[in-house]
Each structure stands twice: as C-alpha cells, then as structure tokens.
Amino acid sequence: MSTTDPMYYWDYLGLDEVLGSQRLVSGSGGREPAHDEMLFVVTHQAFELWFKQILWELESAIEDLAHEPVPEPLMGQVVHRIERIVAIQPLLVQQFHVLATMTPLDFLDFRDELIPASGFQSVQWRLIENRMGLPPTQRLRILGASYTSRLSEEHTRRLERSETEPTLLGVLDAWLARTPFLRFGDFDFWAAYRDVVETMLERDRRLIESNPSLDEVVRRQQLDAFETSCRTFEPLFDREQWDALRAQGKRRLSQEAFLAALLISLYRDEPALHLPYRLLTALVDLDEGFTAFRNAHAQLVHRTIGGRIGTGGTSGHEYLQAAARKHQVFTDLFDLATYHLPRKELPALPEDVREQMSFRYVD
Numbered sequence: 001m002s003t004t005d006p007m008y009y010w011d012y013l014g015l016d017e018v019l020g021s022q023r024l025v026s027g028s029g030g031r032e033p034a035h036d037e038m039l040f041v042v043t044h045q046a047f048e049l050w051f052k053q054i055l056w057e058l059e060s061a062i063e064d065l066a067h068e069p070v071p072e073p074l075m076g077q078v079v080h081r082i083e084r085i086v087a088i089q090p091l092l093v094q095q096f097h098v099l100a101t102m103t104p105l106d107f108l109d110f111r112d113e114l115i116p117a118s119g120f121q122s123v124q125w126r127l128i129e130n131r132m133g134l135p136p137t138q139r140l141r142i143l144g145a146s147y148t149s150r151l152s153e154e155h156t157r158r159l160e161r162s163e164t165e166p167t168l169l170g171v172l173d174a175w176l177a178r179t180p181f182l183r184f185g186d187f188d189f190w191a192a193y194r195d196v197v198e199t200m201l202e203r204d205r206r207l208i209e210s211n212p213s214l215d216e217v218v219r220r221q222q223l224d225a226f227e228t229s230c231r232t233f234e235p236l237f238d239r240e241q242w243d244a245l246r247a248q249g250k251r252r253l254s255q256e257a258f259l260a261a262l263l264i265s266l267y268r269d270e271p272a273l274h275l276p277y278r279l280l281t282a283l284v285d286l287d288e289g290f291t292a293f294r295n296a297h298a299q300l301v302h303r304t305i306g307g308r309i310g311t312g313g314t315s316g317h318e319y320l321q322a323a324a325r326k327h328q329v330f331t332d333l334f335d336l337a338t339y340h341l342p343r344k345e346l347p348a349l350p351e352d353v354r355e356q357m358s359f360r361y362v363d
C-alpha cells in the first residue's frame with residue numbers, strides 16, 4: 001500500500017494478522033478440529049488485547065503520577081485513565097461467562113494437547129501485576145519456583161526488568177507522602193487525630209466497664225476484645241511498629257502515605273480533596289476489579305476442570321483462589337475504613353487550612 005492510497009479499514013486494523021492468528025491445535029495433522037477450541041483461542045486473544053489496553057492506561061497513569069509535583073491537569077488525567085481500566089474490568093469477567101459455555105467434556109476434546117502451556121505464562125498479566133505494585137516476595141510460589149520459571153528467557157528478562165520499573169503503588173506512596181495538609185501551619189493532623197481517637201477509645205472502655213447488664217466474665221471478654229481493637233491504632237502513631245508490619249507485607253504504604261490517605265478520606269468534602277479522594281476510590285475499584293477477575297477465573301476453572309491440576313502444573317482452582325486473596329495490592333486503602341471517625345467527631349480544621357482547601361473564583 002502506498003502512502004497515497006486511501007485508508008482501508010481491513011488494513012488499518014491489521015486484520016490479516018489478527019484474524020489469521022486463530023491456529024487450532026486440535027485440527028492439526030488432518031484431524032477434525034474440536035469445535036470449542038475456536039472459542040477458547042478467541043477468548044484468550046480478546047483477553048490479551050484488553051490486557052494490552054490496560055497496560056497502556058496503567059503505564060501512562062504511573063508516568064503522570066510520578067511527576068514531583070504532579071501538575072493539576074495530570075491529576076484529572078490519572079483518575080480518568082484508571083477509571084477507564086475500571087470500566088474495562090467487567091468485560092473481562094463477562095468473557096469468563098462466555099467461555100463457561102464450553103463444558104468440561106468439550107474442553108477435554110483438546111485440553112491435553114495444551115500441556116504445558118497455561119495462562120500462568122501470560123506475560124502481559126504478570127506485567128499488570130508488577131506495574132500495579134505486587135512485589136515478587138509477596139507472590140505465591142509454585143513448588144518453591146518463581147512465577148517466571150515457566151517462561152522463555154526473553155519473557156523472564158522482560159518481567160525482571162518490569163520488577164525494577166516504577167509501580168502504581170510506589171508513585172501513589174510518594175505522592176501521598178508529599179501531601180501538604182498533614183502538617184499545615186499550626187495544624188498537626190496526626191496529633192489532632194490521635195487526641196480524638198484516645199478520647200473515643202477511653203469513652204468506649206468506660207461504657208464497657210460501667211455497663212450494668214454485663215457479668216464479670218462477659219465484661220472481661222469484651223475488654224479483651226476492646227484492647228485488641230485498640231492495638232490496631234498503635235502502628236498509626238508508632239513508626240517502628242508500622243515499619244515492622246510493612247516488612248512482613250501486612251502494610252504496603254509508608255506510614256506518612258497512609259496517614260495522608262486517611263486525611264483525604266476523612267476530609268474529602270473539602271474542595272481541594274475532591275480529586276485526591278476520587279483517585280483513592282478509583283484505586284480501590286481497580287484493585288477490586290482485578291480481584292473480581294481472579295475470582296471469576298477461579299470459578300470457571302473449578303467448573304471446567306474440577307479438582308484437577310492445571311496444564312501449567314499448579315493445584316488449579318485452589319491455587320487461583322489463594323492468589324486472588326494474596327495478590328491484592330491496595331489492601332491499605334481498603335483498611336482505611338478501620339480508622340474512620342464519624343464526621344461530628346473529626347478534629348475541626350483551622351480556618352486558614354479550610355481556606356487553603358477551598359476553591360475561589362476571583363474576577
């Protein structure tokens with residue numbers, strides 16, 4: 001095609017390559033193809049195309065959020081692009097429902113010919129996980145082996161490189177930790193929040209201690225449970241405890257970043273925090289969308305191969321269900337709700353801080 005030829009739909013979309021890429025193994029060697037293998041191949045290819053789009057958006061969001069400081073127009077763009085991924089995710093779940101019309105017997109017509117290939121080798125999926133911020137140390141290991149152990153050398157190198165690239169979790173952490181409102185003039189959010197929490201906890205303790213309807217055994221049990229819930233607040237005010245939890249992988253964000261996220265979620269009604277709050281919500285939606293993908297996949301695997309091991313050699317649906325829980329990345333943002341206070345108990349923001357957080361339009 002010369003450069004002066006008019007644009008042609010088929011060529012623009014590369015449909016020779018795309019539509020010529022469904023090569024069924026069951027039809028090779030002069031054998032009858034298994035009817036459902038076409039659905040199996042097309043579905044996987046459709047997933048990989050969406051993974052490509054997701055990576056496109058994810059990488060751009062990471063690049064934008066990595067600016068120090070992030071220019072205001074880019075913030076809106078980051079949120080918009082993450083929300084686009086969130087809009088794609090239900091399509092992925094829906095595709096699993098389409099693939100579920102391939103029954104276990106239909107799959108057995110060609111399954112053995114796929115061994116040892118598996119979605120476990122989806123390089124784009126691993127890139128998504130890595131760029132989201134899932135560290136290699138937090139991954140489930142399969143018979144002691146790394147997630148790259150079944151990949152070609154080229155793909156292993158590509159993934160190892162991606163482990164060193166900026167992640168969405170990493171740039172979010174740095175952006176949150178720079179939040180100017182944590183300490184602002186005379187206002188120290190940390191100290192003000194701590195005062196309110198201590199007063200609230202003291203009040204709750206007294207309620208249990210003076211509740212006339214409790215006998216001594218139940219009162220002791222309730223006080224023990226109460227002490228445990230008090231201890232969940234301690235790491236917020238104690239850097240060493242926080243860092244120890246982080247080292248164990250129980251926290252992913254730095255203490256400053258977590259407190260900034262808490263501030264944003266508590267004072268989200270202030271105009272300057274509208275967009276930051278939308279970003280945090282979009283990230284919770286994003287993480288939840290990937291968990292929905294993992295759960296829908298695990299369910300499909302259960303109904304299609306039952307308790308068999310996978311073609312990639314894992315325990316199959318059991319492994320996938322465990323991965324759905326363990327490979328979540330933004331768990332800290334889900335945990336923020338543990339530390340929320342009712343609006344009426346929130347430390348009041350000093351007038352100058354509120355002023356800074358409001359939008360004013362001047363002629």
Ligand code: HEM
Nearest residue numbers: 044047118119120122125301304310311312313314316323
């Ligand atoms: C009947 C259809 C399917 C079956 C029976 C199936 C089975 C499995 C199994 C058993 C695993 C665990 C690794 C192994 O031992 O092989 C796995 C992993 C995986 N599959 Fe599928 N799968 C199916 C469809 C799909 C589709 C359509 C996709 C979309 C790309 C997909 C993507 C993945 C991914 C990304 C993993 C790695 C998950 C992880 O390690 O967390 N699978 N699959």
